[in-house]
Amino acid sequence: MTSSITTTQDLHDLTVAQLARHLRERKVSAVETAQHFLKRAQAHTSLGSFVDVNADVTLAQARAADERIASGNPGALEGVPIAHKDIFVTKDFCSTAGSKMLAGYRSPFDATVVAKLAGQGMVTLGKLNCDEFAMGSSNENSAVAPVGFSQPHPVGNPWDTSRIPGGSSGGSAAAVAARLTPVATGTDTGGSIRQPASFCGITGIKPTYGRASRYGMVAFASSLDQAGPMARTAEDCAFLLSAMCGPDPDRDSTSLDVPAEDFTRSLTTSLEGLRIGVPKEFFSEGLAGDVRTAVDAALNEYEKLGARLVPISLPRTELSIPVYYIIAPAEASSNLSRFDGVKFGYRAEKYTDLADMYKKTRAEGFGDEVKRRIMIGAYVLSHGYYDAYYLQAQKIRRMIADDFQLAFKQCDVIAGPVAPSVAWKLGDHGNDPLADYLADIFTLPGSLAGLPGMSIPAGFGEGHMPVGLQLIGNYMQEARLLNIAHRFQQATDWHVRKPEGF
Ligand code: GLN
Secondary structure, three states, X not given: OOOOOOOOOOHHHOOHHHHHHHHHOOOOOHHHHHHHHHHHHHHOHHHOOEEEEOXXXXXXXXXXXXXXXXXXXXXXXXXXXEEEXXXXXXXXXXXXXXXXXXXXXXXXXXXXXXXXXXXXXXXXXXXXXXXXHHOOOOOOOOXXXXXXXOXXXXXXXXXXXXXXXOOOOHHHHHHHXXXXXXXXXXXXXXXXXXXXXXXXXXXXXXXXXXXXXXXXXXXXXOOOOEEEEEEOOHHHHHHHHHHHEOOOOOOOOOOOOOOOOOOOOOOOOOOOOOEEEEEHHHXXXXXXXXXXXXXXXXXXXXXXXXXXXXXXXXOOOOOHHHHHHHHHHHHHHHHHHHOOOOOOOOOOOOOOOHHHHHHHHHHHHOOHHHXXXXXXXXXXXXXXXXXXXXXXXXXXXXXXXXXXXXXXXXXXXXXXXXXXOOOOEOOOOOOOHHHHHHOOOOOHHHHHHOOOEXXXXXXXXXXXXXXXXEEEEOOXXXXXHHHHHHHHHHHOOXXXXXXXXX
16 A cells, blocks of 8 residues: 555544545555554543443454445545444444443444444444433443443543543543544533533534434433534534434434535635624623633634624523423433333342332432432422423423524524533532533523534633633534634634643
């Protein structure tokens, strides 16, 4: 093979776009690429990001990719490695959803998103750590031992391993930031793609609710859950998202009847005249000064690129916290009722009768945060409280969605912080779940409305920790969002900064 790459040493610094080209032009093989990344994952097990790897499976996929390249008929992402959040079920790797309840579980099928990416020729490196059933903001709720550990161990943030990577897609964000994989999948129910992307200095996008199939994504809150890519650049996210989206009418009845789209087509469109809505509620007292400074500078950069800042209001921003923490647990309590020790997953060893088996299985199999949400969910759905909590929350959810539509009359896109602070220290929110919930304030409104949202690297704050800028678009505006993100990345270099030691 003739090559501009003489060693495979710098493969992990290439973007998905560059890697795909090198592979197609046979400057490097899929097997060499897979070996390179497997070696890196092994060298950095202390980060705790992977929960399952299987070199035999990965290399077999890579060999098949090389054959397709040799036959002259490669897929768009042929041979490019990817790792999946362990909330997507996979037949060749474990599918735990970060829970003891699914320890050692193997799915008989691949999630639609996983299958679609494999269909484009992507090679799976393994599965990535996440909060149990995607409930959390720090990845500290995972009950699964990462590769290289015999006990559950928190994922480190590559920028400072004494800090959290964010959650629930913390393993995905950490692995991409540490260049253990060029790209990863994530899921976002209330911010789980955007917040860890922000905390780890990478780029992530959650598409419009319904654009990507939820089939094979272990369900948390079905009216909110969405899959999306986490990568280093907006361009890479565009490549991935193009492969992930599309209707799945037979398997996900909430998937939208909107054809798959090439999200790379308008990445370079000019931002001249773009109206960026800046919600005043996103710049309230709770926003840390370092985050505010970075976000302000990013907004300034957009002005230089030809955009105009428009002050807007999203008056029910604060209400999004109680609304989300009623609706999401309500749906979770229903979704998690399937884990009863009968059909699959964990079953208590000792019990007296069927009812006792259910009780012990669920008491032993679920972690504290999951139990807390099941109880909240069962409570708000119960007779006598349904009207007072659940129904009220649904009404306000609609108002929040309407607020966005009003705002989009004045602007084309909304920008602001992703989270009120940079990534905090491991254990800092220890016994205070409310501290985690409150930190979701800027991602929840867009989630409740079902809107597409992104996080892009926009600088550094306290402790030299990354700060993300959040971009929220109107329904189906993913191509525009990615264009807005890409232009920013052409003008700045935050997204190419690298954590030391990786
Ligand atoms: N932090 C939020 C929660 O714990 C969001 C999680 C997510 O988006 N999966 O519910």
